Amino acid sequence: MTQENPPTGRNDRGDGSRARSTQTLGFHRYGFPSGLWRWIAAHPPPGVGRIRWRSPLRGPWLTSVFGLVLLITLPVVIVTGLLSYSAYSPQFGQAMPAHVGWFRLPDFDWPTNPSWLYRLTQGLHVGLGLILIPVVIAKLWSVIPRLFAWPPARSTAQLLERLSLLMLVGGILFEIVTGVLNIQYDYIFGFDFYTAHYWGAWVFLIGFIVHIAFKIPRMASSLKTMSLRAVARTRTVDTHPEPTDTDGLVAADPSPATISRRGALGVVGGGAVLIAALTVGQTIGGVTRQFAILLPRGRDSGSGPNDFQINRTARAAGIDPATTGSNWTLTVHGNRSAPIKLDRATLAGMPQHTARLPIACVEGWSTTQTWTGVRLRDLARMAGTPSPHRTRVTSLERVGSFNQATLQANQIHDSDALLALQVNGQDLSLDHGFPARIIIPALPGVHNTKWVTMIEFEDAL
């Protein structure tokens, strides 16, 4: 590896001359116009290269510890994030952004079994994403001298590495900011959250892969330089800088330690545990929900059997209670020449089925309740379309992008897929979708349409 600091810059150490001469070779080898590069090297932007980073804790070992944690955990966040896209049934063009070319997982029908699948994947995506924020910050802090190294690169390979670093750091910060804002506020962006978060993820992922390829050997060797057990026993007074490294992480003129390495790891780990404690309530529910301060949306979700999280109230969705009364009917389209109209009493008179199923929102929260209603496959048969290829559900709600959803074949066929009339033994509240709502195992929350007014079963074209 090479020393990135200019001859006159900070961290200029004994090994600098050796490193510099290899880089001079680099110029020739990669055909860089060396005059231009020398000029760039000699003209750092204001401030860059002047700051002295003096923490005695910075060094390859500490960076590698944070790196290892992220190397193991971030793939879970990435994969569950991409799965979230698949769970929206991109084959129907309803995942956002709809057109992503090659940048998506191969098409497959999102399963309905186990019913907690999306609860798990999305809960992990959001929960782990939040919990890792202190680790990401610590990792960035530990490599900060590198981020401001000048000149930005001395060879083509280094330029690629720096570019990947930009994608990695920029990408992860963008994903954290958009993700957190999205769960705290309702789509406040001037751009579409899904589109931004999706493309941000790919920028980050490419940077991540390139970074891993560059850094894994360095990480592995750095981790061997100290044992975690020894670090856990070392007090602040005995905390000394790591040996000088060629990457320039170790401070050239370190200050005395004000916190031990174990203390620093404890702060970061404690931060992660704190966020976990403030988050899990949104999955576990019950009394723990009170502590879920990262829980999005209001906390007043009504009373009795309908007292559980509401994504959007009837009022917020502009539902006129007058349209949900005795004049409400469900229109069912299928292969029958005329659509069927069913009022609520007729639906309640049909065979009812009860299932314990979760609602799991893209925002990470979830709740499992006991739902009762008519099986969707019974309605499909009634409409003369016993094996629909796809099914479109429309809400009374006029505006908003969640007022309709397209469902896959397996999502109609599942014996627990319901048009629910009741929850926990009582009629749905208006906020939970009265007179009738969709509830399907493992379906992302957003597609469990409330205030249903029409269902269209369609055969394959």
Ligand SMILES: Nc1nc2c(c(=O)[nH]1)N[C@H]1C(S)=C(S)[C@@H](COP(=O)(O)O)O[C@H]1N2
């Ligand atoms: N018509 C309609 N249905 C909807 C929504 C909506 O805004 N309008 N929100 C969806 C979302 S994002 C979620 S997570 C679930 C939440 O259901 P709940 O409010 O009953 O908990 O309803 C879904 N059904």
Ligand SMILES: [Mo]
């Ligand atoms: Mo949702």
